[in-house]
Amino acid sequence: MAITFICPEKDTEPWIQPLKELDPTLEIRVWPNDHPRSEIELALTWAHPPGVLGEYPNLKCISSMGAGIDHLLADSLLPDPGLPGNPTIVRLVDRELIRDMSEYLLLAVLHHFRQFDFYRAQQGQSAWRPIRPLEKKERVIGIMGLGQLGEAAAKRLQKAGFSVCGWRNSPKKIDKIQSFHGKDQLETFLSRARILICLLPLTRTTRHILNQNTFSKLPRGAYLINVGRGDHLEESDLLTALDQGHLSGACLDVFKTEPLPEDHPFWQHPKILVTPHISSQTNPRSVAPQILSNLNRLRAGKSLLNQVDIKKEY
């Protein structure tokens, strides 16, 4: 029996190496290379070609190669029970990715509060104009999405002296963080968020959740940080909100189309900071033990780590 990678856009070498170091006997295949499809128990996937999973009759587990599973949902074989072995779907939870994401958000938030965008623009004009940093107490940071990434970011920002609240689908208590949930509390949450961070999973419900209606509920002058997915954002609505001055700026790390096309208006917008999807990445070395652990659990008939509810889409 063996595992396979199905990830046409990714280099598999950095993934195979640490797995081989941990278990030299492990049989690893890479799609579309020639190998009997029937020997595959577990498939590690990222943006796999829709339909291809149907070729594996003995597939027991599909593991996303990252924290998100939105790329899996593009395949009509999922979430419908269209696969023979009814495989369990899991994702990878990487402590290093969680730490890196919190760090990126701390940087983006400090950058905003300490007026680094303004000073960069002033430098371009050789202009010396010291202004006050933004007030931490007055400017609440609102985090949409309080999963493992959102909770870690909330705690890190709170420890750094910022006022933080959060919103998610279902209730969750987090020490010292005011947490809102569900559609009913969304407006109250938004009305407090002077800095809005999107860390939601991408689902049918959250697609384009960063739209004109959402922005209109934020206090005037609010700032947006999107590190979720490009499809969370209705791009033209952001441009309108910035141009009307309702939003004061945005820091964006994810985009509908990546790489962001050269002629996209975000690049040269004076109020937008663009980073090329670098907030955090799953580290193949740090998740290798988790992959092996799930393979062993699968073989021992135990429940798997980091299972995904495909109906909830996260």
Added chain:
Amino acid sequence: MAITFICPEKDTEPWIQPLKELDPTLEIRVWPNDHPRSEIELALTWAHPPGVLGEYPNLKCISSMGAGIDHLLADSLLPDPGLPGNPTIVRLVDRELIRDMSEYLLLAVLHHFRQFDFYRAQQGQSAWRPIRPLEKKERVIGIMGLGQLGEAAAKRLQKAGFSVCGWRNSPKKIDKIQSFHGKDQLETFLSRARILICLLPLTRTTRHILNQNTFSKLPRGAYLINVGRGDHLEESDLLTALDQGHLSGACLDVFKTEPLPEDHPFWQHPKILVTPHISSQTNPRSVAPQILSNLNRLRAGKSLLNQVDIKKEY
């Protein structure tokens, strides 16, 4: 008896307000306004006109209005014992200033490690080029100056996951921070510092300590952050080191001449990030109790807080 402000460049109103709130009976004067010079016990000064302190026959304490006292040393009446009452010299130690400085340095360091300077330049060219963050373990941050500001910054950076070492004049033990001292250990310290932060007091010895000789001892590709004083830096040596590629970049918050003149080459240098002396400022409200406390101690004949050794110049 009364206190006076002697600070032609500063607005005294934000200072007087909180002092009056704490002690409505306090007599406060402002130089050069008319008042009997003999009634002044304590002078709060910032860049006072040299010689003017000699007018105050009963002066018992001179308090810098900030953490540094280099501005006092420009007056030939100090450090020579040229003042009648042989006043004690103190400075203000502001917890908020220390916290703000650590925060600025965390921002500058994260900005460098997470390649934000690079991404800003890429954005100007509408170019999508994700690159790896710098490695924290490999890139040691060296802090010159381990007083209250330097120690707090070292601890904050260390907690944020960075490798930190420090250097100062005399030995000092700080938990988990490797600390070097004196001329003999300077070269060893510099050879480890991939990021060099200057937080030294400005004295005859430290003036122009950031020079070609110092830079040549740093590993190739090192990055400089100067938040000490503009006079710590030999400006033309920095330009040479950057242009030769020995230093990879610099973040500067202080300058020989402030405001930085419009035609200064730092403004448009692609490897220099300029901020207009905003890393941290003494908050008049947070130091008001300290000023009153020293006045009370003076009147009670007790030793003063935050005394300065004028011969050491800090």
